[in-house]
Amino acid sequence: MNRAELLYNCTLCPRECGVDRTKEKGFCGESADIRIARYGRHMWEEPPISGSRGAGTVFFCGCSLKCVYCQNSEISQFGKGYVINVSELADIFLELQDKGVHNIDLVTPTHFVPQILDALDMVKGRLTIPVIYNCGGYEKTDTIKMLKGYVDIFMPDIKYYDSVVSARLSKAGDYFEKAVRAVRLMADIAGKPVTDDNGIMKSGVIVRHLVLPNHRKDSIRLIEKLGENFSPDEILISLMNQFTPTKRCELYNEINRRTTTFEYNSVLKAVSACGFDGFMQDRRSAKEEYIPQFFNDKKVTITQND
Ligand code: SF4
Numbered sequence: 001m002n003r004a005e006l007l008y009n010c011t012l013c014p015r016e017c018g019v020d021r022t023k024e025k026g027f028c029g030e031s032a033d034i035r036i037a038r039y040g041r042h043m044w045e046e047p048p049i050s051g052s053r054g055a056g057t058v059f060f061c062g063c064s065l066k067c068v069y070c071q072n073s074e075i076s077q078f079g080k081g082y083v084i085n086v087s088e089l090a091d092i093f094l095e096l097q098d099k100g101v102h103n104i105d106l107v108t109p110t111h112f113v114p115q116i117l118d119a120l121d122m123v124k125g126r127l128t129i130p131v132i133y134n135c136g137g138y139e140k141t142d143t144i145k146m147l148k149g150y151v152d153i154f155m156p157d158i159k160y161y162d163s164v165v166s167a168r169l170s171k172a173g174d175y176f177e178k179a180v181r182a183v184r185l186m187a188d189i190a191g192k193p194v195t196d197d198n199g200i201m202k203s204g205v206i207v208r209h210l211v212l213p214n215h216r217k218d219s220i221r222l223i224e225k226l227g228e229n230f231s232p233d234e235i236l237i238s239l240m241n242q243f244t245p246t247k248r249c250e251l252y253n254e255i256n257r258r259t260t261t262f263e264y265n266s267v268l269k270a271v272s273a274c275g276f277d278g279f280m281q282d283r284r285s286a287k288e289e290y291i292p293q294f295f296n297d298k299k300v301t302i303t304q305n306d
Contacts, residue, residue, distance in 0.1 A: 003114035007032045012143050013064040013110050014178045028111040029077065030062035037061050037074075037081035037294035039092050041101055046238050046279045048201035049132065049155070055105040056096030056129070058089070059294065063108050065136045066171040067159070068248050069212075069255060075294050076108060082298050086115050090122035102200050103130045103153065110135055113143055120150050130202055138172055139182035147189065153201055154186035157208040161222035165215065169252065176222070180229055183207060187234050206278070209267075210240040214254045216263040220270040227274030237271050237278035239264070 006012060007021040017026035025031050041054035049055050059072070061081035067073075074080045084092070093104050104127070109116055120131065130152035137156040158179050160166040166175035186205050193204030207226065211219050226235070241264045249256040268280065 003117060004032075006114045010111075012113055012140065014138055014140055014172070014174060015064050016140075026111070028062040028064045029079070030111050032115075033083045034085065034089055034112055034115045035061035035081040035083050036089075036092075037296075038292055039096065041096075041099055042105065042292070045105065045155075046206060048195055048199055049103065049105065049153075049206070051102045051198065051200045053100045053102055055103055055132070056093075056099065056101035057105040057107055057134075057292075058092060058096075058109075059107045059292070060109050060112055062111055063136065064110055065138050067136075068169055068252055069243065069246050071244065071246070071291050072108075072294070073246065073248075080294050080296055082296055084298065086118045087122060088298075089115065089119040093119065093123050093127050097127060097129055101129065103132050105132045105134055105155075107134045108136065109133060110139060110143065113146060117146065117150055133186075137179040137182065138170075138175055139178065141181055141185050144182050144185045144189070152190065152203045154183075154190055154205045155208060156183055156186065156205070157210065158183065158222060158226070159210065160215075160218055161225060162218045165218055169212075169255070176225070180225065183226075183235070184229060187230060192233055193236050205235045206238050207235050208238045208240055210243055211259045211264050211267050212243055212255055213245075213257050213259045213263065216266050219267040223267060223270040223274060223276075227276070232275035232277065235276070237276040239268055239271055239278065239280055241281045 009018050010021050010026050015027045019026045021032040037059050039058040042057040043050050043054050045055045061075045063076035070076050096104060131150060132153040132155055133147060133151045134155040137158045161176050163173045167173035190204050194202045196202055241259060243259045245256050
């Protein structure tokens with residue numbers, strides 16, 4: 001089966017909608033057209049990813065999760081963005097590399113994997129910087145297997161342990177079981193984290209986790225489960241503290257506030273107890289100014305890029 005055919009009966013993510021994306025959209029909200037809402041240099045990823053020259057991010061539209069607190073919901077759930085073709089995506093990769101960024105950072109790429117791999121094939125031999133798969137963690141191992149030889153760094157965001165919580169906040173009751181299996185495979189594919197002499201990441205896995213208000217016990221259980229499934233040198237943990245309630249959180253009272261320092265620190269303690277190394281996030285970065293601006297038009301994106 002060639003890659004394009006995967007879109008005729010799409011089962012790329014655990015939703016397994018089975019829709020023909022050349023004719024209709026799946027749960028992720030996307031058809032077979034590649035849609036993005038921004039690309040450019042991004043300085044706000046983890047230090048070994050953004051370094052001094054930035055990550056070369058491409059923000060894809062749509063998402064197979066429906067997180068009620070998503071900071072990027074205008075593109076992940078509400079349609080903002082514009083269509084590009086495979087060769088335009090390949091050109092974007094090269095344009096970003098020419099800007100001197102450290103890597104190509106594919107943000108929410110899962111439902112466009114076939115087209116992304118076609119674009120990476122087009123730039124084979126010319127794209128020399130690492131490629132990052134920066135995803136929400138809700139992944140199928142069959143799709144992750146396709147990335148071997150194309151992706152150097154995996155950056156899954158692992159959100160919940162409890163299935164009741166994941167069903168309520170992201171409409172994915174099977175979230176943790178799918179995520180932990182996918183991260184296991186990511187670590188097998190990418191190997192232990194490797195950085196260059198300047199501390200810039202070349203390969204490996206960074207597991208991100210955003211601490212939610214009133215959910216520290218779920219976060220601690222999740223970290224402990226990671227401790228059971230991974231040795232401390234296999235993955236890095238990035239513990240994020242930037243939760244900012246969105247308007248929709250008014251309907252989800254339990255998360256309608258910021259995470260406290262106590263909550264964050266108690267999860268941090270669990271990370272240390274499991275022996276994981278990684279990154280902490282400064283609470284000050286929990287500001288809306290760090291949410292990038294998204295676009296409906298390629299020409300605007302280009303003029304806004306540095
Ligand atoms: S990628 Fe989209 S269409 Fe395909 S299975 Fe997932 S949600 Fe459904």
